[in-house]
Amino acid sequence: MIASRSSTPADVRRWRSHLADEHANARVFRDLAARRSGEERQILSSLAEAEERHAQHWVRLLGDRAEPTPRATPGQRLQGWLARRFGMLFVLSLLQRSKSSNPYLDEVDASTAMAADEKVHEEVLRGLAARGRLHLSGNFRAAVFGANDGLVSNLALIMGMAATGVGSSIVLAAGLAGLLAGALSMAAGEYISVRSARELLSASQPGRGTREALGRLDLHANELELVYRARGMDLDAARTRAAEVLAQVQRGGNAPADAVPAAPTEADEQDAVLNPWGAALASFAFFASGALIPVLPYLLGLGGGVALVVALVLVGMALLVTGAVVGVLSGASPLGRGVRQLLIGYGAAAATYLLGLVFGTAGLAG
Incomplete structure (x- = not known):
């Protein structure tokens, strides 16, 4: 009290x-x-x-x-x-992130049981979200990879071609072909895609401090069995396991080392990340939609520096959005993930632009 x-x-x-x-x-x-x-x-x-x-x-x-x-x-x-x-996964990820701040840790008017409850609630949300992440991560990886590869490769290509001094019609043709910047786009896209899939899965690992919080739970109204049910146990098994853990807590004050269930196995992770048909379809659709964005200014009749600036802004916004979605679904900072993807995309485009300047100076555009 x-x-x-x-x-x-x-x-x-x-x-x-x-x-x-x-x-x-x-x-x-x-x-x-x-x-x-x-x-x-x-x-x-x-x-x-x-x-x-x-x-x-x-x-x-x-x-x-x-x-x-x-x-x-x-x-x-x-x-x-x-x-x-x-989708439920989107909202669960937001709730998981909000619970991680646990406002009752430093709240003098909240009981220690309430603070422990909040920590366990975060673990329940991790378990529920883990189910969705396991089904989502394979196709999601392909979608992120495809969209970012399209965005980055065509922006880099357009920047490089425009820097050589060729006309807007040639830049548009090069953008629609989407060939010259493959190496840069593949490298950037694969990095972002693999990292994003791993972050989705790592977000489902048991949170630090949950085991310690079990010793301070309100034993008359605890949610420990919900953690086990969220991790896949049926009601009877979860209730039995919760009773065993709480009995040990009452006897010794500390929860057993395995009180918080483990995350999915390595085999489960591989199945979640790799889904050949879903990945192929998602990559095709998202690459096409991503690659269209940097050429839109040229399709709308713009040219020169104006078209480049508009392409940079459009692609930057798209990269921020895709990065923010990755951040939300992985329980991480949306801003941090968005800025990371923005910097990688703009870095690839800047490198290609510098190469285009070199080629243009050498007279290769004529």
């Missing part, structure tokens, strides 16, 4: 913010549960109940000041909207 003390206006604002977070998370979990069936629905509903239990803690502290019910922030409303309209 939290020791009672006089509350300040800052305390009330903070408690109401926590209350709004818990209500918003509960709504998102219930929205997701309504779209699922079977065990996933049960797990998500249990998470919603846990969030509501946390909300009651703040209601008790606030008393009459819990009314009116705090309004959700724009970010929380956006998360709820995404939960109703987009």
Whole structure:
């Protein structure tokens, strides 16, 4: 229990913010549960109940000041909207990232059990998201590889050809052919693709600190069995394993080394990354769509420096978007992943542009 003390206006604002977070998370979990069936629905509903239990803690502290019910922030409303309209993996990845910050670690008015609950909730979300990542990563790898190869190779090609001083019609023809910058685009695209697939899978590894958190769980209302169910155990096996772990915690204070289930095996990872037909189709479709973007200014009749600037902007935006999607789905920083892909793409284009300047200076464009 939290020791009672006089509350300040800052305390009330903070408690109401926590209350709004818990209500918003509960709504998102219930929205997701309504779209699922079977065990996933049960797990998500249990998470919603846990969030509501946390909300009651703040209601008790606030008393009459819990009314009116705090309004959700724009970010929380956006998360709820995404939960109703987009794929479950996308929303689970967002929730996993938000849970990793664990606001109750430094919250003096939250119990240690609540902080431990939040850490275990993150692990449950990792387990649920891992199921989607295993099915997605093979085709996703091919899609990222194809789109970025098309974007980078044709941008590099257009930049290189334009730097030689040839006319816009020749640049357009070269862009549509898409041949000269293959080596650079393959290198950049393969790097991004392999890294992205590995990051998706590594995001499903057990989080650091989860085992230590088990010793501080609220043993009357814990979500440990949900971790095991999210990792693939059936209800009876998960309940039995949770009881064994908690019994050991009660006896010795420490959870066993294998208390948090392991991530998928190496064979599972290979099956998830490699899917020949899906990869071939995704690569074809996404390469075509990516390669079209840098030539759009020329197809629309632009030429010279204006066309180059427009192509750079369009490709840069596309690289940022694809990188951000990788970041969200892997539970990493969307901005960091987007900037990484942008720098790789622009680096390849800059190298080809410098080569084009050399060729143009040598008179090869004539």
